[in-house]
Amino acid sequence: MTWTRTALTLALSSLMGPTLEIFGGSAARPGWMFWPMCIPIQAGLIKALQIRITRWWEQRVILPSSFHIWPGKRARQTSWAYTNIRAITSGDPIWVEMQRRSFISVDGVSMAENMIQSNRLHRLVKLMMDSGEAKSVEEAQQILAQYRMGIQVRRGSAASPAYQAALLTAVNTGRRCFLGGVQVAGDLDIPLSIPWRGCSTLAEATQDLQGQIVSELPAGLPWIYFGDGIPKNTSTGFAIRPVVQGWNGGVLPACDPISFSMEETFTPAGVLAGAMAVSEAFQWIRGDSPLAGYRSVGLSLWQPSATANWQTAEPGPRLExxxxxxxxxxxxxxxxxxxxxxxxxxxxxxxxxxxxxxxxxxxxxxxxxxxxxxxxxxxxxxxxxxxxxxxxxxxxxxxxxxxxxxxxxxxxxxxxxxxxxxxxxxxxxxxxxxxxxxxxxxxxxxxxxxxxxxxxxxxxxxxxxxxxxxxxxxxxxxxxxxxxxxxxxxxxxxxxxxxxxxxxxxxxxxxxxxxxxxxxxxxxxxxxxxxxxxxxxxxxxxxxxxxxxxxxxxxxxxxxxxxxxxxxxx
Missing domain, CATH: 3.40.50.720 (NAD(P)-binding Rossmann-like Domain)
Incomplete structure (x- = not known):
């Protein structure tokens, strides 16, 4: 994130002496109240303020600037990111390192501006704020932290490339919206047949993607079930099965019989099935759709259609x-x-x-x-x-x-x-x-x-x-x-x-x-x-x-x- 507008204000305090207040604005949407910090400065006449402007990821000075700041006046400077600010007073210089992620008041107390930094706010916390469901940012975060999801992998059901892509997609997308955690149980100690960051087994890849491997799924979770057969009922009553057939991918209720092969190789359809499974689980836990988890939902990537049945669509060609x-x-x-x-x-x-x-x-x-x-x-x-x-x-x-x-x-x-x-x-x-x-x-x-x-x-x-x-x-x-x-x-x-x-x-x-x-x-x-x-x-x-x-x-x-x-x- 870079800043394109900065206001520097000097305020005089009879108790603490001069205080420098720094307000930064967003590069995309310049404003006045991003990443601010109030810095107590030694009492005495401030002669000048020197700003070292750096690209912090390179730690390289690209533009030094000096401002003469007087009480009640403002100065503006277009820049990249500020990493060091030097206030030159009648006493010794004071160096202050900007805090990238926090708002610090004079007494060190975090303020409301820390909560409204759009570069920090989880996009589903914002969903709960915008919908009116949550009465505060804290409440929205607490709601999202209660969302949990379970994945059960039956032996031999996630050995093919497509189903491994489905599983890893479910873990990866799931942990970003079920902040209470994605728990995974079942047969994961099998060779990884798709590339992921040097991992050799499905278990390693699952953990790398922040899935929580457990011996048994706890009660009360919505289930995503990999495998044939019908799983035992969960206490929530929600259990769905990602399915792949050629270029077709989607989700079925886990109690529905299936005739799909578990040896599929077209990985985009696996990604589709895994993402659709998390979509259904998220809609179900939020009550967004009364049918979520109880319907057949999917599509054909080979012949996308608004009317055709994805389960019977042409499977598409093998990749060459x-x-x-x-x-x-x-x-x-x-x-x-x-x-x-x-x-x-x-x-x-x-x-x-x-x-x-x-x-x-x-x-x-x-x-x-x-x-x-x-x-x-x-x-x-x-x-x-x-x-x-x-x-x-x-x-x-x-x-x-x-x-x-x-x-x-x-x-x-x-x-x-x-x-x-x-x-x-x-x-x-x-x-x-x-x-x-x-x-x-x-x-x-x-x-x-x-x-x-x-x-x-x-x-x-x-x-x-x-x-x-x-x-x-x-x-x-x-x-x-x-x-x-x-x-x-x-x-x-x-x-x-x-x-x-x-x-x-x-x-x-x-x-x-x-x-x-x-x-x-x-x-x-x-x-x-x-x-x-x-x-x-x-x-x-x-x-x-x-x-x-x-x-x-x-x-x-x-x-x-x-x-x-x-x-x-x-």
Whole structure:
């Protein structure tokens, strides 16, 4: 996170002497009340304030500045992040290290502003704030901390690549929305048949993804059940089974008979099934859908349809080719979901896969709530560099671009012509088809309490250009102001939070990691269709609340130029 606006105010106190108050603003939405700190300074005349501005991840000074500060005056400076502030007084200089994650008052007491930092707030805590369900941030956190989920793995049921992808996806997405923990029991000491961070067994991978391995699931948990047969009833009455058949993936009530093979290899369908299982469990525990857990829900990645039965749909072909070159724009919720699904594909060892990774931001605490390749240890690292490290460990080659995607781009013939977009910037999306890419596949997710389970996929070129599919931010812009009347926002206001900071917080999206995971399978499936010469869809629209998931699928019937996206034979 970088700061683009800083106000420095000197206040005089008859008791403590001069006090320097520092207020920072967000790069994306500049404001006055982010990461503030009040610093007691030695009594005496302050002559000047010297600010050392560094990119903290490089620990390198890039722009020294000096300000003369007088009581009651303000000075502004556009910068990156402040790491050290030196107040030069008539006495000895005082060095103060900025605290990146906390608000510290003069007496050291944490204040309400610490709660409203949008870069820290869990996106499902925000769901409970925005819906009015929670009366305070603390109550929202307590509710989410009570959510728990169980996974039971029957012997031999998670040995195939697709079902291992389903299990790991369920653990990974589950631990980000069931903050009370994801407990896993059953047969996990089996060889891992898909690549994950050097792990050799399913148990190791489960633990690496923060699943809690137990000998027996405790009572009271919603169950996700891997295996054939009918499991014993849980005390909650909720038990579902992820199922995969070729390119088809979904969830059935665990008591339903199944005729699906457990030896499936198409991992995107496994990711789909695992994410759908967590979606059903989350909707059930929240009471969002009365049918969640008691219905058949899934889709075909080979032939997405708003009407066809996914259980009887054509299973699709076996993979023979995989993409060799891709450009990814945006490395947050969606971008990391693309990499998660891409990383499970069966690339031969030594394959030359070239990925261009583009983003300008650093990972924040909030990313851990939605982004599948983020954990708390990575907070503060540039997204491009964190994802490049993951990709290169996987065996992919990477090139990094750390600048805003805009219409002034002009890609060369040697660069990937197939782009996957997951950026949440509307202006960037409006110029996707204007910089020379041959094919663009992009996804968008719902923003608010009623829309956060929604997803939409576009491909370009299509019947309409990108700037007609996405309105400018100046047209019909969304106003978050009504949200601050909800009890949790009013509670923050009463505790001293700034109204401008609350409005900024309200403008951020609600999000759930399993939604991005589902969207990623549709996007990667479109890539796989494209590289084997099949047509792709121009629009896919859906909502995970719906039993059919998809509400609209529009084939791309435009006459498109042929191009070579780069292939790897498997």
């Amino acid at each position: 080719y995989l993409p060799a070159k891709l450009w990814l724009i945006g490395l947050g919720h969606l971008g990391q979901a693309y990499l998660w699904t891409l990383g499970f594909l069966p690339y031969p060892v030594g394959s030359k896969v070239n990925l261009v990774l583009q983003d300008i931001d650093s990972l924040e605490d909030a990313n851990d709530s939605t982004s599948l390749l983020t954990n708390s240890a990575l907070v503060g690292v540039k997204k491009t560099r964190a994802m490049a490290a993951w990709c290169e460990e996987r065996g992919f080659q990477t090139s990094l671009i750390e600048r805003i995607f805009a219409g002034d781009f002009n890609i060369s013939d040697s660069e990937p012509a197939l782009v996957l977009c997951g950026v949440d910037n509307i202006e960037a999306r409006r110029v996707l088809d204007k910089v020379g890419f041959k094919r663009i596949i992009e996804a968008g997710l719902g923003k608010g309490t009623q829309e956060y389970l929604a997803l939409k996929i576009h491909t370009f070129p299509g019947s309409r250009p990108a700037d007609q599919c996405w309105k400018s931010t100046n047209e019909g812009s969304y106003s978050p102001v009504p949200l601050i009347t909800q009890p949790a926002y009013q509670d923050l206001l009463e505790k001293g939070a700034d109204r401008c900071g609350l409005i900024e917080l309200a403008g951020h999206s609600v999000g759930a990691s399993f939604v991005g995971a589902v969207a990623s399978t549709l996007v990667i499936a479109q890539v796989l269709r494209l590289i084997i010469g099949e047509s792709i869809d121009e629009l896919i629209d859906g909502d995970l609340r719906s039993s059919s998931i998809l509400s609209c699928v529009v084939p791309n019937r435009s006459c498109l130029d042929l191009f070579n996206p780069g292939l790897i034979h498997i």
